[in-house]
Amino acid sequence: MLSAKLFNATTIFYMASTLVFFGYLAGRNKHVGTAASALAWIGFVVQTAAIGLRWKESYDIGLGHAPMSNLYESVVFFAWSIVLIFGIIDIKYKYRIIGAFVMPFALMGMAWAQLYLPTDINPLMPALQSNWLLYHVITCFLGYAAFAVACGVSIMYLIKAKSEEKGNEAAGGLMSQFPPTRALDDLNYKAIMVGFPLLTLGIITGAAWANYAWGTYWSWDPKETWSLIVWFVYAAFLHARFTKGWVGKRAAWLSIIGFAATIFCYLGVNLLLSGLHSYGNMS
């Protein structure tokens, strides 16, 4: 199928983008940065086409559903969302360099999906046959992606802050390429500010769907509970920031913890615990 080839191409573009971003980090040549971003964008366009095509292909084989129904499709969509959020930040705030810390997440997702996950288009079991699937998955994954970006930015913050503490701020050092710590801290907050309402919407659409399919909007299923845990962590982040002035290092750590919880909510729950979200079955 053509979509499979395009997904392979996407993975290669993301890998190239990541490598060129690393080169940008080391060489500080502006054109290298532009090239890295361009590769990410090309990969994004190819991936968008591939997702669209896979959607069409599912109709061709008579199943006809959005490509967001199993683990493979969700990982691919996660990678797509991460690049989208990075692209928006690249355009809006011009901090291209954060790509070096965000694109690896997208690359890891695509590489894992392409190399290890079964790529078949499966028929939808009755519980998944609903328009809520689309709304629920899109809001959740855009939220997750925003948290991924916040986590990447937070890692940058910690590296930069550490080097500043050591007094390595000699002109021309690797760190001079990083945005100022204040900007990184602000970006961390901005990404979470976008992710938090999306996660909220994701939880609500999930609850609405559960109510429609099973008659319970909340049943403390492990997936539901973990999404609430993630929500609590970021709510704590926001309150600590607004009222206790938790900025900088502590905010960065909280953001990293939040993303770890997000990844557990997304993958850990399916692979390690049991519950309603069936796509965790790897076979």
Added chain:
Amino acid sequence: MSTNQRGFVQQVWDFFCSLKLTLFLLITLAITSIIGTVIPQYPNIDERYWATISAGRKALYEKLGFFDMYHSWWFLALLALFCINLIACSIKRLPHVFKFVSEPATTISETQQKIFPCKELKLEGSLDASRDKLAAFLGARFATPTITQVGNQYHLFAQKNAWCRLGVYVVHFSILVIMAGTIIGNIGGYKGFVAIVEGETINMVKARNGKDVPLGFEVKCDQFTVSFYDAPGGGGPSQMPKEFKSILTLTENGKEIPGYKHVRVVVNEPLTYKGITFYQSSYGQANDPSQFFFTVKQRESGKSEQVVLRPGSQTRLPDGRSASIVDLTDNPGEGLAAVLGVSDKGAEPKFFKVYKNNPGLDDLRGDRLIFTFTGTDARMYTGLQVNKDPGVWVVWAGCLMMCLGLCIAFFMSHKRVWIVVQHGYARIYGNASKNQPAFLTEFERLAEELQKQTI
């Protein structure tokens, strides 16, 4: 009240209002919630689980409520404390914010003049004429200003979206609304289950607390069917279910209800009548079959006929042999299958399996008779989840409120502009509650436009 007592009351109040408590609760709720995702929860505990933990540990978990953690007294207490904290914080802070929004300070203080971004412009007209022109400008380009005289200065003050400072309280209030919705649902509603055999009628359901709840009307199951996806590559249906479908008919005191005759209920498309909703949730066979239906085709002549086999008795086949049903299996991956024993007079019977979902397969056996298993006379039952939840709309209203509140709180900004008018010159100041860089661009454009005018 003595000073001591007042001091104590004050301390308790401060405790409930404190943001330290908020952070403690958010983090404690996050951490304790993990317990119930790792330890199995009632009523979904597999019997085999008990063998994996010691009796001492079981007793300890039982005592701590870990097997129904989210309804344990301490978890509910945490949630209640969370609500009290929310309410107390709002009572403490809301009046200040409300006052700030409804009665804004219309003059700009010395301190604010030092820290807010500022632009200066020269004035040519008289003080009063300039003041009026500036007021008209602000009114047209930003918002209608309030004019206050301070000594020999005029302070023009205009603001936009002041109410967005209340957004965060909308979010906080929405949490209380959602909690209220769940409580209403718990008190005024129930969750139950009912299994209805095809052709039968029920008027009660079993609630989760074990009580029988009368519905006030009757539900008849006309039919239940499972359909399967086609197997990839053709060759009949696969084992992957496509749809579980119940056809129900509702009656009230035996009388038909318009629009509720032969209604389809499938997963994701529930049926609601009088606030009670029926969800397709499970199914099964209601009784052991006594008749098995087959189509038997003679290989040579190609003639087909219907044959009914019964367990425990021999049936004569078209070619003179006799057959009986030995077993009925339903293994995952192969679906319903009948095991037949066919014997010639006096000889040992031959046993073979006929698959219901794979009609072409028996041809491969090479026998002179080809069997197709078409079904049994067993009746199906449909399992329906039955809910009454008068609080669910309150919950949705709360969710909507939360989304709106979050958008207001995160993406809208309270923008303020002051113009201090003096003889000969004026200064314009600006401030926004959020997204300073974006506001600065807007503010500079406003100031630039102002500087171009002759005032």
